[in-house]
Amino acid sequence: MKKNPVLVTSLAALMAVAPLAQAKSPEMQPSPITHVLLLSIDGMHAVDYLNCSQGIATINSGTPYCPNLAGLGKTGINYTAASTSKPSDSFPGMLTIVTGATPHLMGIYYDVAFDRSLDPPAQTTGNGLAGGNCTPGAKPTGTTTEYEEGIDFDKTKLNGGAPGAALTEGGIASINPAFLVRDPSKGCAPVSPWAFVRTNTIFGLVHNSGGYTAWSDKHPSYSAVAGPAGAGALNDYYSPEINSSVVGLPGVSTPEGASCAAVRDPGADLTAWTNSFENIQCYDTLKVNAILNEIAGKTHNGKPAMTPTLFGMNFQAVSVGQKLIEASISTKGGYLDAAATPGTELLSEIKFVDDSIGEMVKAIQSNGLSDSTLIIVTAKHGQSPIDPNLWNPILNQPNGTSPTTLLASLIPFSESPLNANGVGPTEDDGSIIWLSNSANTVSAVATLEANAANLGLGQIFYGPSLTLNYGTPGLPPSGDPRTPDIIVTSNVGVDYTGSTSKLAEHGGFNHDDTNVILLVSNPNIVPQTVYTSVGTNQIAPTILTALGLDPTKLGAVQTEGTPVLPYTAFGPIP
Numbered sequence: 001m002k003k004n005p006v007l008v009t010s011l012a013a014l015m016a017v018a019p020l021a022q023a024k025s026p027e028m029q030p031s032p033i034t035h036v037l038l039l040s041i042d043g044m045h046a047v048d049y050l051n052c053s054q055g056i057a058t059i060n061s062g063t064p065y066c067p068n069l070a071g072l073g074k075t076g077i078n079y080t081a082a083s084t085s086k087p088s089d090s091f092p093g094m095l096t097i098v099t100g101a102t103p104h105l106m107g108i109y110y111d112v113a114f115d116r117s118l119d120p121p122a123q124t125t126g127n128g129l130a131g132g133n134c135t136p137g138a139k140p141t142g143t144t145t146e147y148e149e150g151i152d153f154d155k156t157k158l159n160g161g162a163p164g165a166a167l168t169e170g171g172i173a174s175i176n177p178a179f180l181v182r183d184p185s186k187g188c189a190p191v192s193p194w195a196f197v198r199t200n201t202i203f204g205l206v207h208n209s210g211g212y213t214a215w216s217d218k219h220p221s222y223s224a225v226a227g228p229a230g231a232g233a234l235n236d237y238y239s240p241e242i243n244s245s246v247v248g249l250p251g252v253s254t255p256e257g258a259s260c261a262a263v264r265d266p267g268a269d270l271t272a273w274t275n276s277f278e279n280i281q282c283y284d285t286l287k288v289n290a291i292l293n294e295i296a297g298k299t300h301n302g303k304p305a306m307t308p309t310l311f312g313m314n315f316q317a318v319s320v321g322q323k324l325i326e327a328s329i330s331t332k333g334g335y336l337d338a339a340a341t342p343g344t345e346l347l348s349e350i351k352f353v354d355d356s357i358g359e360m361v362k363a364i365q366s367n368g369l370s371d372s373t374l375i376i377v378t379a380k381h382g383q384s385p386i387d388p389n390l391w392n393p394i395l396n397q398p399n400g401t402s403p404t405t406l407l408a409s410l411i412p413f414s415e416s417p418l419n420a421n422g423v424g425p426t427e428d429d430g431s432i433i434w435l436s437n438s439a440n441t442v443s444a445v446a447t448l449e450a451n452a453a454n455l456g457l458g459q460i461f462y463g464p465s466l467t468l469n470y471g472t473p474g475l476p477p478s479g480d481p482r483t484p485d486i487i488v489t490s491n492v493g494v495d496y497t498g499s500t501s502k503l504a505e506h507g508g509f510n511h512d513d514t515n516v517i518l519l520v521s522n523p524n525i526v527p528q529t530v531y532t533s534v535g536t537n538q539i540a541p542t543i544l545t546a547l548g549l550d551p552t553k554l555g556a557v558q559t560e561g562t563p564v565l566p567y568t569a570f571g572p573i574p
Contacts, residue, residue: 031548033522035373037291037360038312038543040097041353041517042090043319043383043506046080047340049073049517052350056341066350068358069519072375076521077567081533084381087430087487088506088513091147091224093380093536094217094314098201098225100540100556104470107198107482110426110507111221114415114434115181116142116474117481118191123178125150129414129423131178134188142434142481143181144414146423147193147221149243151179156271158244160220168240168249168286169301172231174220193224194231199555202310202540204229209549211309214294216287218242218316236308238290238300242316246270246279254285255355267328273316275501277333277345280320281352287313288356295363307369309547314380315356321349322383323504334503338387370523374546377519378536383504384429384512390493391503394456401454402496403431403488406447410440427496430508431488438473441485448488456494458510461487520568530567538565 052066053073064070085096085103091111092103099106120132120143127150132141153176154161160174180190204227207213214236215225226233246268249260258264260282268276273283290300291313299305324345325332333345342350357377364373385391394400404411404425408418415425415434426432435444445462448455466473466487471480489509490496497505506513518536541551542565556562 033374033546036310036543037375039377040314040380041318042314042316042380043322044379044517045382046515046517051340066354068354072521074527075523075525076519078529079518079534080531082516082518083514084516084536086509088381090380096537097539099199100537100554100562101199105199105559111148112423112426113145115145115482118143118181119184121179121181125179126155127423128421134182134184136187138184140184145181148219149241151175151221156245158240160241171237171239172223193221194226197224197227201225201227202543204233205553206310207233212306214308214311216290216313236299240286243272246273249282252285254281255359274320280317284315284317291360292363295367315353317349317352321346323502325501325503334388335386340386375521379516381506382513382516383506384510385493386512392493393495395498399454402427403448407444410435410444412436428507429490429495429505432484433486435485438485456491458489458491537562
């Protein structure tokens, strides 16, 4: 690839002369970038951005159907070979973006995982993780760890059941401490989402350097983005519960003008916002409105504040558009072919997200923040498969089975599929397995390999092939209590959840799971497409560098050497 000296010169010169938009601590060096807007369009692949920004002959008369994202690309760097975390679940995907770390360093493998050094929560969670005993200072029993809607006071409520909270509020106050797993080495203290993360985050560093931070996400548990700095590192955190019961949202209209005052799709399964192509747009609009308020120098709900130094949100609409089968209207989402041509419902979701981003860009411009704001658009995860012909919900097939079903007797009961009331195993289009006794690993792998056809088996990682990237399973000092014993990747299209309401899934290692949009945009950037492989973990040090902070203060940079994204004014040109 040719180097782009114009890009480097233009931004480097700007960095030398641009005034600061707001006061910074002495730790922040002069930079023209005083705000970073970070957006995750969950599920959106690199090819989705290519198609929607350049147009497809059979859609929209061949013109771009994401004109606002296309506009960001005209002053942006587009990384076509960006990869998410592996596993590609939302929880490690999000934490990788804000820590710069791999799952091994941050200790995050899935929103539902396992930790040999912790004990169960005091009370059974909303999703069925059984409460149990914890004795301070005693040897831990090990427990499934749960950091999603199950730890809300009431997961059926949009406000998470936070005492006294308004309809869409709640946030961190929605987390029930009695539902949190406990640490016997710390007096059986509940382990909060932010304390569960082993390494620091950009939110903690920006906040502790005098910056103002805000984030909006789908669960109260995603306050984990604060990291070890604690919940106080988030000046403004907003998290209406996505898996709550759907209700009308008075005063809320989507950027496209659809009213959400009454439930838009009342015939859908109303037990979660993700069960409807229309209702999910109303849910996402809550967070879009939060961003618009923050751009205007307010809190997410409109109180006086300031425009954040670092802020953003995740979109769920595209993910729903990719995988939902909405039986009530006999309609399915997804793609039409392996070239990622979106079907009608997915196309609608992409347009909705694009219109929402257009509102944000317009607000940034009207508030005079264009030159000082770096916009980064990426995704926590992709979705697999793109090709609808490859979808294989294997538990619905004759003789189909899953890895944890075969190994049920070797798995802790809190993780086992034999536990009918439990939260369930860590298994989507891949399978992450913690054994009750790691000595059974070799025999467990032999069982899996003997049933390869019925499993839709892809590749198995265990022993050295697993330790290389994830550490050694076990307890300290010789092992890592969170490292799984076995990771199973599936053939493309295979899914282990057995659902009849979806036609794609994420969490695995396949290309469609992991190759996502990554666009870095500012009016002073000369547009460029970069084909070099990069990771979404490189976003974290890039953001710090753009804001004039030292990226080497990230634990991921110190321990794993995570570099700044190449071809930016802040990073190297290979």
